[in-house]
């Protein structure tokens with residue numbers, strides 16, 4: 001029985017929470033009015049006008065994390081039993097150590113925060129070890145807004161900027177997750193170290209099974225990944241400057257055809273210029289390209305990055321007009337770009353839009369952050385690959401209700417061209433494939449945090 005003075009407050013909390021959910025769930029009108037470039041030049045309608053049959057939305061149990069948060073403010077008053085309430089006692093302190101490129105670090109951060117919650121630990125600000133890859137010094141606080149992160153995570157997990165007395169000057173005990181083969185259980189393999197050392201650090205392993213987490217840990221992961229990360233104000237200012245300089249409406253294109261990417265893929269390409277060939281050779285190290293039949297099989301599995309030529313052909317098959325404004329969200333070393341820019345003539349790059357001094361002073365991570373920001377705000381996003389950036393951008397766009405997102409289907413392209421299709425026949429076959437991908441929202445959101453809705 002709830003005591004009567006408390007009742008109005010309880011009703012208020014419930015009503016307010018429901019309102020909050022309705023606000024969160026209803027797509028904001030801003031995101032509905034995505035201008036679609038007209039496609040008069042090619043006759044067919046542009047891919048974005050295809051009717052979608054499926055849509056990904058943030059899962060209920062994640063949004064209920066918000067509700068839980070509202071409740072937890074008043075738990076003491078209303079005594080509602082709340083299974084996801086933060087445990088009164090912490091099992092210790094965890095620092096998540098992130099390595100690699102910006103989007104890889106971000107992916108590891110998401111996982112790490114989920115694991116910390118799973119272990120009922122308190123989170124110390126993550127370490128972004130950027131020097132290893134980008135040769136620069138920026139850590140988490142240089143890329144993301146720390147106070148915003150802490151505020152957004154409240155109710156999901158406790159985050160501290162400073163360690164408590166007694167362990168404040170200690171380096172964390174490092175738990176190595178990478179050596180463990182196959183699936184493993186964090187409670188079984190990491191919790192004992194946490195309890196013993198009180199302060200540990202780790203880099204999440206790829207092989208973990210998130211689907212086995214209790215829902216409160218999953219909700220924490222989702223919240224960290226999609227709701228709690230905002231660029232620092234100085235980075236955001238730069239990103240807005242860049243965004244403002246791009247003519248609207250525009251499509252953001254993530255093209256991957258850099259020497260290291262091509263070398264890593266172990267794919268063979270014909271007709272490359274001598275300078276591209278030597279750049280790829282230099283990046284190869286010991287990864288020799290597949291040849292003969294193996295090369296065919298590899299390609300048909302969709303393992304080969306699309307060339308700028310192929311990308312232009314794919315976009316044309318989607319009836320994206322050749323006069324569309326295109327922002328190139330990509331690294332500096334793209335090869336064979338004439339194959340693209342000779343077809344799509346309104347292409348904009350960071351190096352052209354930012355002032356020279358800014359551009360040369362900027363680090364790889366900063367540039368990646370700008371590309372990310374522009375790509376989650378553009379009218380459309382097309383990726384030629386399915387890498388960390390593409391996954392995060394697509395999911396963020398989905399989170400924001402922006403559905404003009406597409407991954408070019410390399411596998412279908414390889415399959416169709418190996419059947420000898422070309423010209424109009426190839427284009428119409430590619431249209432069919434992508435029309436279906438787009439209609440069902442293939443790859444638009446990570447299934448961990450998003451649930452499918454039939455439209």
Ligand SMILES: *[C@@H]1O[C@H](CO)[C@@H](O)[C@H](O)[C@H]1NC(C)=O
Nearest residue numbers: 085086087091118119120187
């Ligand atoms: C974390 O706390 C919850 C209760 O809040 C409990 O059910 C769970 O077993 C705890 N897990 C660990 C690893 O301590």
Ligand SMILES: *[C@@H]1O[C@H](CO)[C@@H](O)[C@H](O)[C@H]1NC(C)=O
Nearest residue numbers: 130131132133134135136137
């Ligand atoms: C990385 O930084 C160090 C020190 O600032 C510098 O000496 C080195 O040349 C840099 N390496 C690269 C690959 O830029």
Ligand SMILES: *[C@@H]1O[C@H](CO)[C@@H](O)[C@H](O)[C@H]1NC(C)=O
Nearest residue numbers: 270271272273307309336339
């Ligand atoms: C791209 O297309 C042009 C014109 O068809 C061709 O000359 C060139 O060799 C192609 N480049 C690649 C890398 O396929």
